[in-house]
Amino acid sequence: MLVKNKTNHVFLFLEIFRQEGGVQSYVKDILGAYLQLEDIYQADVFLLRDSPNCDNPFASERLKFHYFQSNSPTTGRVKLALSLLWFLWKKRPEHVFCGHIKLAVLTKTLCELLGIPYTVLTYGKEVWEVLKSQERQALASSSSIWTISRYSRDCACAANGIDPNKVKMLPCAIDGNKFTPGLKSPELMTKYGLNNAKVLVTVTRLWSGDIYKGVDITIRALPQILKVFADVKYLVIGRGDDQPRLAKLAQDLGVSDRVIFAGFVPTEELIFHYRLADAYIMPSQEGFGIVYLEAMACGIPVLSGDNDGSADPLQDGKLGWRVPHRDADAVAAACIEILQGDDQRCHGTWLREQAIAAFGIETFPLRLQEILLCSSSITKS
Numbered sequence: 042m043l044v045k046n047k048t049n050h051v052f053l054f055l056e057i058f059r060q061e062g063g064v065q066s067y068v069k070d071i072l073g074a075y076l077q078l079e080d081i082y083q084a085d086v087f088l089l090r091d092s093p094n095c096d097n098p099f100a101s102e103r104l105k106f107h108y109f110q111s112n113s114p115t116t117g118r119v120k121l122a123l124s125l126l127w128f129l130w131k132k133r134p135e136h137v138f139c140g141h142i143k144l145a146v147l148t149k150t151l152c153e154l155l156g157i158p159y160t161v162l163t164y165g166k167e168v169w170e171v172l173k174s175q176e177r178q179a180l181a182s183s184s185s186i187w188t189i190s191r192y193s194r195d196c197a198c199a200a201n202g203i204d205p206n207k208v209k210m211l212p213c214a215i216d217g218n219k220f221t222p223g224l225k226s227p228e229l230m231t232k233y234g235l236n237n238a239k240v241l242v243t244v245t246r247l248w249s250g251d252i253y254k255g256v257d258i259t260i261r262a263l264p265q266i267l268k269v270f271a272d273v274k275y276l277v278i279g280r281g282d283d284q285p286r287l288a289k290l291a292q293d294l295g296v297s298d299r300v301i302f303a304g305f306v307p308t309e310e311l312i313f314h315y316r317l318a319d320a321y322i323m324p325s326q327e328g329f330g331i332v333y334l335e336a337m338a339c340g341i342p343v344l345s346g347d348n349d350g351s352a353d354p355l356q357d358g359k360l361g362w363r364v365p366h367r368d369a370d371a372v373a374a375a376c377i378e379i380l381q382g383d384d385q386r387c388h389g390t391w392l393r394e395q396a397i398a399a400f401g402i403e404t405f406p407l408r409l410q411e412i413l414l415c416s417s418s419i420t421k422s
Contacts, residue, residue, distance in 0.1 A: 049132065050084035050413075053125070053148060054140035057088060058095035059110070061308060062246060063331045064164050067189065067213050068140065072099045074406040082413075085128065089121050089144070122147055129155050136160065136184075136416055142167050145179035158184040160416050165189075165328020165350060166253075169196040177201050185416050187211050189329040190350030209412050212353055213331045214405040217397040220338035222389055223316045233301045235317060238274040239380050241266075242318035242341075244311065244332050245325070247281030247302075255324035255346065256287055258369050263296045265373035270380050273299065275322075278314055280305045315339040320379040324366040327351050333361065337396035340389025342379050344372065360395055361386055 057068050075082060076099065083103040092110040100106050107124060111117035129137070129151055137159040139148035145161050152159040161183045168188075172180070180186060180201060186208045188194045194208045230236050245254045256277055266273050277287070277300065284302055291300040306314055315321070321336035321343045330351040333343045337360060345351035346366030355361040362379060364371040379387060386392065 048082050049134040050082070051125075051129070051134045051137045052084055052086045052140060053137065053144050054086065054088055055143060056090035058091045058097060063213075063327070063329070066331055067164070067329075069099075070214055070402065070405060071211075071409065072104060074409045076101065076103060077406040078410055078413075085132075085134070087121060087125055087128075089117055118147075122151075126151050129157060133157065138162060138187075138416075139179075139183075142172065142176055142180075145183075146175045149179040149182050153182065158416075160185045160187060162186075163188045163193060163197055165193055166326070168193070169200060171200050183207075185209055187412065189213055190353045192348075192350040192352060193328045209415055211408055211412050212400060213329045213334065214402040215331070215334035215338050215396060215400050216402040217338050217393070220312055220315065220335045222340035222393065223312070225317050226313050229313060229317055233274075233276055233303065233317070235274055235276065235301075238272045239270050239319050240317050241273065241275045241320050241322045241376060242278065242315065242336075243275075243321070243323050244278045244306075244314070244335075245323060247277070247279050247283045247287065249281070249283040249286070251281070252283065253326045253366070255322075255366055255372075256283075257290055258324050258367055258372055259322050259376075260287060260291050260294065260296065260300060261369035262373035262376060263291075263299055264294060265370070266376050266380075267296070267299070269377050273376075273380070275300045276303055276314070276317060277301065278303045278306050278311075311335070312339065315341055320344065320376060322372070322376060324364055324368075324372050325349065325351070326366055330354055334396055334400055337361070337392050340393050342384075342387045342389075342392065344375050344379065354396070354400065356395070356399065359386075360392060 057065055085105045087107045089109050091108050093108045109117045109121040137148055137152050137157055139145050139159055139161045148159050161180055180203055188208055189212050197203055198205045243256055291297040315336055316339055318341045321341045324346045326346050326349040328350045333345055333351055333354040336343050343361040345355055345363050347363035362375040364375050
């Protein structure tokens with residue numbers, strides 16, 4: 042009788058649990074899908090910025106976690122490097138999956154020293170421009186590169202001389218059972234002052250380094266939208282140091298009474314906030330944009346930028362509006378079209394069906410297994 046050998050992997054990430062965001066959500070989907078694969082797959086997960094006190098639903102016999110959060114970033118990196126070196130030397134895993142370009146040079150150094158193949162995971166802007174020489178070498182020396190969208194693949198390859206055939210696609214996925222259509226919550230409508238209003242929603246972090254998310258452009262579009270829909274309001278969900286600037290912009294434009302900053306909303310409450318929307322608006326530059334899938338799964342029409350990875354979830358405009366991401370006039374015109382509701386892309390049931398058919402979470406484990414098989418072989422004896 043044939044006995045399947047265990048397939049030992051190592052995953053290396055900056056963080057998963059300390060902060061919430063699109064990348065963290067994506068990584069959690071990878072780990073969840075990994076646990077759905079055959080039990081021959083087992084991995085150790087090294088986390089630079091997370092601590093053992095985090096709420097980790099993935100820890101198990103097949104996924105063992107190692108934490109290196111430290112008050113000193115340098116100390117944390119040194120401890121991670123030494124622990125990883127010892128682990129790789131002692132265990133000799135079949136393959137290492139480096140979860141961020143910022144960890145790629147370390148991964149290359151250790152893996153090449155010990156003759157272990159490795160893969161680098163990429164997402165968006167962090168690889169769209171020309172990288173440092175050592176980071177480019179780490180990508181070139183990897184056995185493969187994963188990314189989440191055609192746009193991220195094309196940008197990374199063009200900027201850093203990468204062979205596109207080396208890049209494997211593992212797009213984001215949406216759980217259609219978690220994000221579903223539903224009535225607007227009367228309690229939340231009252232809480233945010235949205236009764237009798239047409240509601241635009243954005244879910245994003247409000248960091249001063251992330252103005253590309255387009256919240257300021259949507260605020261600039263509001264005066265034009267209000268000329269057609271006098272009852273429109275804009276609900277911004279998220280937190281960050283850029284909120285004071287955005288609030289002042291709304292005040293300067295005379296629309297401060299139309300912009301509501303909801304602050305941080307826990308993941309489990311997001312669905313009820315998506316359902317408040319008549320349109321999800323984020324004219325951004327995303328590596329993919331999981332939020333668009335979340336909104337569409339709730340039956341909400343969406344608007345994105347037209348020069349980024351959102352082309353994939355919006356299926357090149359088939360499922361939503363794509364506009365120049367720093368053009369307030371274009372955002373205003375598209376928002377008016379969406380709120381008028383005459384386009385098929387506003388039909389919630391159809392929109393949800395299309396989004397889930399292309400990116401449903403049910404197919405994610407199969408995609409992961411295929412890409413793992415491309416990166417490392419499973420031996421049998």
